[in-house]
Structures are given as structure tokens and as C-alpha cells.
Amino acid sequence: MLNSKNTMLYTLFGVLFVFTIIYFVTANNISHAFEYDDSQEKYEMKINLIKSMSDIYAKKNMELFDEKSVIYITVQDLVDNDLIDADNTNGDVKDPTSEVKTLNDLKIRLTNKDGKISSKVLTNNK
Numbered sequence: 001m002l003n004s005k006n007t008m009l010y011t012l013f014g015v016l017f018v019f020t021i022i023y024f025v026t027a028n029n030i031s032h033a034f035e036y037d038d039s040q041e042k043y044e045m046k047i048n049l050i051k052s053m054s055d056i057y058a059k060k061n062m063e064l065f066d067e068k069s070v071i072y073i074t075v076q077d078l079v080d081n082d083l084i085d086a087d088n089t090n091g092d093v094k095d096p097t098s099e100v101k102t103l104n105d106l107k108i109r110l111t112n113k114d115g116k117i118s119s120k121v122l123t124n125n126k
Helices: 004-033 039-060 075-080
Strands: 070-074 107-113 116-122
Touching: 039 075, 039 107, 039 116, 070 075
Parallel strands: none
Antiparallel strands: 070 107, 107 116
């Protein structure tokens, strides 16, 4: 038969085992609640970079405004003029919020008003 010392030891190990399982399950579920996703911040930073580089593109190509005061370009135009680095050899500028989308077709409105250049990246309001 088991003596009282062994019974107490087995009970202690049993309780410890159950609490350990409960702890790991709870900690795993709670840790997902504290995950931080910085993809939206990266997206906003990339949009700001595109806006800055489109201003430079417009200032380098002022002849584009000879006939119109408002023109539209795409991110691909900035990649083609080496103002933005592509993320891969295909020339794609990847969208940080999606693994499959690219920003190459994103349009940028450039406005020349009395020699002052302004740009606006036309996004899908992410």
C-alpha cells in the first residue's frame, strides 16, 4: 500500500501538472492579444516616401507642366526613374499591409500652381 508521504507527493505532482497545463494554455491565448502589427505604420512611411519622391520627380521634369497644371503619375514611373527602389528584381514596390499586393499602380496627382509643386498620393484610404 501507499503510505501517506507517497500519496501526498503524487497529489502534489498531479496538482502541479494540472496548474502547469492551465498556465501554458492561458499564457498562449493571452500572448496573442498583445501582438503588435506595425504594417500600417510601414505603409504610411512608404506613402510619405512616395510623396516626397514624386515632388522631386516633378521638379526634375517641369516640362510635364507645359500644357497642364495637373498631371498624374504612378509609383512605377518613380521606380523607372530610380527615385524609389523596387523590393525585388521584377520592379515591384510591395504593399506592407499585404503579401501579394504591390503599390506600382498607385496614382499620384502632381499640381503646379504658380511654380509651386504639390503632390497627393491617391490611396484607397487604408
